[in-house]
Structures are given as C-alpha cells and as structure tokens.
Amino acid sequence: MLIIKTKLPTKNLPIRKVLSKLFQSYIYTVLDDKEHDGYKHANGKVFKSMNFKIAYVENEIHIKFVALNQADEKQLAEHTLFNELKLGEIQLTQTNISITERNSKIKSPMRVSGFVCANIKDGKSSKKIYLEPKSVKFQEIIHNNTIQKYEALFGKPYQGDLKIKLVNQKPRERIFHYSKGIMKAWYGVYEIEGDEDILAMILDTGMGANCMKGLGFLE
Template sequence: MRIIVTFRGKQPIDLPLAYSQTVQGFIYNSISDEALKDFMHNKGFYNNKRVFKFFSFSRLEGDYILNKQRKRITFISDVTLKITSLFSPFIEDLASTLMKKDKIILGKNEIAILSISMEEPKVKEQMIVRTISPIVLYSTLQNEYKKYTYYYHPGEKEFPKLIRDNLLRKYNTFHSGSHDLEFEIKPLEYEKNRPVITTYKNTIIKGWNGKFEIEGDKKLVNIAYNYGLGSKNSQGFGMIEEEEHFICRRPLIV
C-alpha cells in the first residue's frame, strides 16, 4: 500500500541536496500513535541481527532549482511524496494523521498539505518498473588492511542474486518462516558511471536509478513493489513504480 501526498510551501521549499533524513524525520513525526512511532523508529522487525522497518519513500517530485555550491535544492512548485509499506498499521496511521493536518514542518519549511490519497497497487508476475528512489545494494568486505563497503551496480553478475536474497529475507521476516521463492531482475536502462551519491547521517551512500524488468513469484514481486528493492529502504531508497506511471522531473537551473 502507498500514500501519495501533495503539498506546497508557504515559501519555496529549501532543503539540503541530501534530504532523505529530513523526509524520513517528517514521516516519523507524522505518526500519531506513540507506541507505533517508537516501534517504527527504534525497533522494527528483526531477522538474524538485521532490522527491517518495512517502508520506503520516493524522491520529492516537483519543479526545482539546484544550487550546487550551497548544496541546496529549492522546490518552486507543488511537491509530491510517495510512501510505501506492507505494514498496514503504519500506513493507516500515517494517512489518518496527514489528512487531519493543514500545515506541517518539513525541515525548516512550513508546508500545507494539498491532497493525500492511498493506493493498493496490484502486482503481476512480470513488470517493467522504474526507480523513484535509487536502488542501494552493498556488501561489507575485508581486505588486508581494513573493512570497506562495496556498492554493486545493476550490471554486475552478483546484483540479481543479492536482490533476490534481500527480498527473501524481507519476506521470511514479515511472514515468519523459511521460504525459497523465485525472482529475477534485469536492468533495461541505467548509467553505470553515473551513480546517485548522497549522504545520510554523514555516511556516503551510492545507488542507481534505472528501468528494470522484474519477474518471479508474486509474493516477492509484491515485496519489491510495495516495500522496496535493495537495502536502506526506510532511508528513502529502492522504491519503484510501474513504467506507465513514471514521471521524470529535471532541474530548471543547474
């Protein structure tokens, strides 16, 4: 299930280029049930020391101006944010809270909620999708000197298997079992040498946008579509949308 929120700033909405943490904070602060907020923010679902929050969100969609020197992005039109989750208590509380609020704070910006809608996308065994937030997939490796983080791009041979393994962990966590389901992902469009590099809490993160064909058991396709692909989903990564619904936004000034 996903929520589509459209809002407008009292003034142009000024945010850091790396605004994922700001949007994540906005989402957590919009949960009215304090026990649920604590669970989603501080606990989540555990599986072998891994924690899954079972939600993701898109990049902000709207006309914007980039200021690379200041490392700021300014939205000058109405803005849309999409939030997806398989955990219905979270998504229902969030939608209910946002529906009751005329104004809210995003970073240091006062914004007015213009509209909010809910969707329950129907998935198919085979779909053509695009990212609406970058896919992040990584391993922590060790060389003779130290541990380091290696980020996989969609063209690497390990990418499809690691995506499937990640989806299986999510499915087995949410459904409390040990299942072995099929899933394949094939990149149709992506730029190997143009990763999306951002920061989250001073950690550099590398991900990729693109167009993909996904195919497999509908249970895993559902996890992919209604939760997210890859890692760090609750930090605003790995949300996808069916190709026919995709809208591309470009900066007015760079």
C-alpha cells in the same frame, strides 16, 4: 500508495541533503515504535516494512510512501491531513494528500524501475563500496536480501522461485543524501518473477538497501 505534494514558504531552502532524514523521522514519530525497530531476520539483519521516495524541486516537495500494512499509509495520511506536515522545524501548510490502490492483480514477471542500492565494505578501510546493478555481486546481494526480507516480514520461509533480471541500467550513478552521509545508486529497469506475495512486498517495501532513506522505490 500515499502521495504527498507540498510547498515550502520560499524557494531553494538548504534542506535537500536532510530531506530523507526529516521525512523518515516524521514517519517514525507518527507510526508505532515497531516500525522504527523493524523486523529481525534469523541472521540478525533488520528490515523495515515500508518505503518512500522524496524529491525537492524549487519550492515543492513530492513524496511517495508505501507500506506492507496499508493501515500505516492511512494512519500517516490522516495524521498529515489533520495535523499538517512537519519536517523538523518546518511546518508545511499547503499540502495535498491522495491515496491510490493497485487496481489489478500483480502479474509475474513484472517490470519495474528505480534506484536500487547495494554495497559491500572495503576490507581495508571499512568504507562502503556501492555496486552497479550489472555486477554479479549486486545481483547476488539483491536476491538474497529480498528473500531474507520476506522471511523477516512474514515470519516464514519463501517457498517459491525468485528471479530478478536487470533489463537496463543508466551508466552514471546518482548521489543521494541522508543526514551527513551520501549513498550511491544507479537507475535500473528490472524484470522480476516470483509469487504474488513477494512481488507485492517488493512494491510495498522497496528493494535493496536504504529503503527507509529514500532508495529502493520501484514502480
């Protein structure tokens, strides 16, 4: 995991709503085009092999970035270290960078938490309806999405069992911004059973939709 902490030159710049978009663009600028294009499943759905979350508090930006290929974490860290972090036109000079590795084998079941996103389209208006984790439809979508992501990223069927159990969910959703749009997600605690490689994939690429827009990060 790559951890980035940086300071803005002044407090409360009006960039909160575009931060996820700016950092996503920064990632794609640094890494190979393949990571921008993604990995296509047989059903046509495209998945990304990385995930991040970003927070803006007063004049500080805190970022956590993970990737299935740890060389991507190293490449992004080295580029940021030697070239400084640039989000759009904002050059950030007071930046601290660290990389942490998992010290122990992933055990099943694992308990993790975070904001996981799933949505369906309204049949009448084509608008997105964001689902609560406690809904049956949410759990069905997340389960299928996770297996499809595995198949797209690894290029083979997933042969093991996968159980994703919601342990707890906060009652109120949080609004997340990406460019000019909004996304909704509820904070949840999950207990996940599966083979070690799919559990590692979830930790390294996120779970659910919009993982490259700042959602789906589990820890």
